[in-house]
Amino acid sequence: MTKRNAAVGAEADRVRFEGLFRDHHVAVVAYVRRRAPQDAVDDIVGETFLVAWRRLDCVPVEQLPWLLAVARNVLATQRRGAVRRSALTLRVGRAAGSRSEAPVSDRLESDVDGRLQTALARLAPKDREALTLIAWDGLQPHEAAVVVGDSAGAFRVRLHRARQRLRALLDDRLEPARPAPGTRLRVEEAAHD
Amino acid sequence: MTDQTTDAALDARLRSADPVSAGSLPTEADTEAALRRLLASGHNVGPTRRRTRLGGRRTRPRLLAIGTAGAAAVAAAIVFLFGATTTPPAFAVNRNPDGTVTVRLIKLSGVGGANQKLAAIGVRAKIVTAMQAAQFVKRQQPCQGKPAGAVRTITFDPGSIPRRQVLILSTDRAAHLGYYSAAKVSAAIQPLALQRAQAFVKRARATGIHTQKKIVIAGSAAARGKQGPHTLRVFCGTAVVVPAGAVGKSVHFGNG
Numbered sequence: 001m002t003k004r005n006a007a008v009g010a011e012a013d014r015v016r017f018e019g020l021f022r023d024h025h026v027a028v029v030a031y032v033r034r035r036a037p038q039d040a041v042d043d044i045v046g047e048t049f050l051v052a053w054r055r056l057d058c059v060p061v062e063q064l065p066w067l068l069a070v071a072r073n074v075l076a077t078q079r080r081g082a083v084r085r086s087a088l089t090l091r092v093g094r095a096a097g098s099r100s101e102a103p104v105s106d107r108l109e110s111d112v113d114g115r116l117q118t119a120l121a122r123l124a125p126k127d128r129e130a131l132t133l134i135a136w137d138g139l140q141p142h143e144a145a146v147v148v149g150d151s152a153g154a155f156r157v158r159l160h161r162a163r164q165r166l167r168a169l170l171d172d173r174l175e176p177a178r179p180a181p182g183t184r185l186r187v188e189e190a191a192h193d
Numbered sequence: 194m195t196d197q198t199t200d201a202a203l204d205a206r207l208r209s210a211d212p213v214s215a216g217s218l219p220t221e222a223d224t225e226a227a228l229r230r231l232l233a234s235g236h237n238v239g240p241t242r243r244r245t246r247l248g249g250r251r252t253r254p255r256l257l258a259i260g261t262a263g264a265a266a267v268a269a270a271i272v273f274l275f276g277a278t279t280t281p282p283a284f285a286v287n288r289n290p291d292g293t294v295t296v297r298l299i300k301l302s303g304v305g306g307a308n309q310k311l312a313a314i315g316v317r318a319k320i321v322t323a324m325q326a327a328q329f330v331k332r333q334q335p336c337q338g339k340p341a342g343a344v345r346t347i348t349f350d351p352g353s354i355p356r357r358q359v360l361i362l363s364t365d366r367a368a369h370l371g372y373y374s375a376a377k378v379s380a381a382i383q384p385l386a387l388q389r390a391q392a393f394v395k396r397a398r399a400t401g402i403h404t405q406k407k408i409v410i411a412g413s414a415a416a417r418g419k420q421g422p423h424t425l426r427v428f429c430g431t432a433v434v435v436p437a438g439a440v441g442k443s444v445h446f447g448n449g
């Protein structure tokens with residue numbers, strides 16, 4: 001590649017990256033804020049976009065699901081590190097009823113749908129993830145499938161079952177499939193790889 | 194269908210529990226500011242197109258940065274010292290018949306051109322400016338020492354650059370940077386360096402990211418991963434392993 005071509009290419013890359021950033025920054029921030037502690041959000045979002053920049057050629061037409069998949073990986077990595085570093089602190093914090101790694105909610109206490117929160121907390125992480133990708137992040141099932149690395153069909157099944165389980169929990173029809181959080185250290189809801 | 198209706202109702206109820214409210218999300222101005230910050234911090238970063246040729250993302254280079262004092266101790270190390278800078282052109286990069294490469298930097302403005310030329314001839318070496326290099330060392334404890342001397346030309350064998358690493362040649366105006374004792378720094382933070390080196394290798398592998406903000410490696414550290422040993426060598430002031438892409442960025446360095 002000549003120097004001139006390289007310069008033109010670099011400029012085109014930059015423009016493309018800026019477009020990508022402007023289009024999806026808010027969505028990525030929202031995704032991360034829903035799932036990471038406040039002080040880690042900026043780092044995770046920054047790393048996500050740096051990956052996108054570095055791998056601009058790999059970004060598919062449907063950019064957002066790809067970006068969220070990257071964010072999910074960054075998040076999982078951050079969580080693994082955090083778990084290792086502070087397993088003990090976390091355990092102590094958990095015993096005291098707090099959750100130091102929890103995302104910060106914008107909601108006032110009075111707005112909180114306590115029953116739903118409890119039901120969500122009792123869901124398996126994968127179920128919770130399927131539900132929140134659709135309801136909170138506003139993705140279509142085929143997009144959410146990209147984020148979690150499922151086929152579209154598999155994700156639809158997962159989503160369907162997750163909704164069934166959530167309904168059952170809301171109606172108190174069913175014991176949760178897994179022990180409620182608190183009995184074991186569980187913060188790696190997306191860190192299954 | 195009833196199912197769809199109840200799905201919609203369930204989603205609506207879930208949405209009401211969304212911890213993030215629209216009002217608290219970044220505004221357009223916030224997004225622009227974040228973009229500027231990112232671009233400003235990572236202007237050396239960009240798509241890595243030659244990755245496949247270099248053997249896939251897991252083999253992307255770590256940077257081996259070669260800084261200032263004690264450079265003579267490292268075969269490939271160099272200090273560029275800028276004094277009179279008058280003669281054009283600003284740089285010269287030549288491949289010698291014996292396979293070695295000679296870099297001559299005449300003006301600071303030649304850094305960009307020299308880097309392009311190095312990349313063009315496929316040599317994993319990169320020149321960073323003194324200010325960039327200073328970020329690698331500024332948090333270390335200064336020690337008494339003299340600059341290694343005014344060297345503007347270096348000849349090195351690209352074959353001697355360890356796989357997955359990039360030789361960093363640092364320009365240096367010397368006086369304001371301060372010099373650092375490798376031994377002193379190494380003794381102080383080696384245990385920490387080892388941990389962080391290992392953590393870095395893990396993170397870099399897991400995410401494909403080589404732009405960690407808080408990677409601290411000084412002294413000498415060996416990190417073993419699944420794919421074999423990675424030796425990260427740092428002699429503060431002479432050689433620093435930094436994540437690729439961190440060059441020119443704010444790299445926090447030191448015990449903190």
